[in-house]
Amino acid sequence: MTAILETRDLVKEFGGLVATDHVNLTIEEGELVSLIGPNGAGKSTLINLITRMLEETEGEIFFEGDPITDLEPHEVVQRGIGKSFQTASIFPELTVEENANIASFGAEHGSFRFNFLKHRSSYPAVQQRTLDTLEAVGLRSQKDTTAADLPYGDKRRLEIGIALASEPALLLMDEPTAGMSPEETQSTVELIEDLQEEMDLTILLVEHDMEIVFSVSDRIAVLNRGSIIAEGPPDEVQGDPSVQEAYLGGVEL
Ligand SMILES: Nc1ncnc2c1ncn2[C@@H]1O[C@H](COP(=O)(O)OP(=O)(O)O)[C@@H](O)[C@H]1O
Numbered sequence: 001m002t003a004i005l006e007t008r009d010l011v012k013e014f015g016g017l018v019a020t021d022h023v024n025l026t027i028e029e030g031e032l033v034s035l036i037g038p039n040g041a042g043k044s045t046l047i048n049l050i051t052r053m054l055e056e057t058e059g060e061i062f063f064e065g066d067p068i069t070d071l072e073p074h075e076v077v078q079r080g081i082g083k084s085f086q087t088a089s090i091f092p093e094l095t096v097e098e099n100a101n102i103a104s105f106g107a108e109h110g111s112f113r114f115n116f117l118k119h120r121s122s123y124p125a126v127q128q129r130t131l132d133t134l135e136a137v138g139l140r141s142q143k144d145t146t147a148a149d150l151p152y153g154d155k156r157r158l159e160i161g162i163a164l165a166s167e168p169a170l171l172l173m174d175e176p177t178a179g180m181s182p183e184e185t186q187s188t189v190e191l192i193e194d195l196q197e198e199m200d201l202t203i204l205l206v207e208h209d210m211e212i213v214f215s216v217s218d219r220i221a222v223l224n225r226g227s228i229i230a231e232g233p234p235d236e237v238q239g240d241p242s243v244q245e246a247y248l249g250g251v252e253l
């Protein structure tokens with residue numbers, strides 16, 4: 001297997017606080033790796049460094065063998081790193097289809113603002129991408145629904161769809177089931193499994209629900225106070241004493 005993503009001694013400091021502390025994380029192509037750890041461990045910071053929403057203090061990040069630390073966030077997306085975030089990337093007043101269309105258009109042309117008129121001829125390609133994306137996340141039958149009117153779980157699905165429209169090789173998901181009902185959580189977990197298996201996606205998942213983490217992950221990395229304290233297949237990580245300790249008083253693993 002080839003490493004699709006590699007961070008080398010990645011450090012992020014906020015003032016005096018070390019949010020990520022020499023993190024070395026490697027993700028192989030096709031893997032589903034979960035990043036877990038107590039609140040404030042540095043999980044979101046690590047994701048934001050990979051997407052270049054944050055500038056590192058020290059260290060390097062490689063995607064498909066190339067350094068990406070000099071890239072802008074939109075360039076990272078064009079390289080093939082997609083993200084689905086807790087914060088909404090949805091336009092609530094537009095329909096599901098229109099939301100997916102905007103994401104597809106951006107993916108086809110890099111910047112839809114400048115190319116919208118020039119590339120009218122490639123509109124069918126955009127439309128196809130939109131419909132494929134909605135199909136993948138199970139929202140095709142709701143394409144004409146205004147995004148604001150979607151149930152919560154479907155909104156989150158649409159966000160995942162928006163991330164998929166750029167046809168990423170690596171999908172980063174920061175707590176995709178946060179705030180979902182048990183039914184919505186279950187269907188999102190199934191979606192994540194489908195994405196990995198049927199769409200050949202490599203996934204880095206941040207998830208607080210241990211039941212989900214232990215059932216879907218190929219590998220788990222445990223972050224505590226900015227450092228990776230354990231890493232391995234679920235059964236190994238589950239029995240690791242340092243992991244139990246990091247969660248002391250918290251989640252029972
Ligand atoms: N923009 C920021 N400015 C200052 N401190 C931050 C910022 N973002 C995160 N932190 C701090 O960095 C640490 C790690 O945060 P975060 O990555 O959000 O943790 P997690 O996602 O694991 O809960 C926390 O102590 C948090 O308060």
Ligand SMILES: [Mg+2]
Nearest residue numbers: 043044045174
């Ligand atoms: Mg977080």
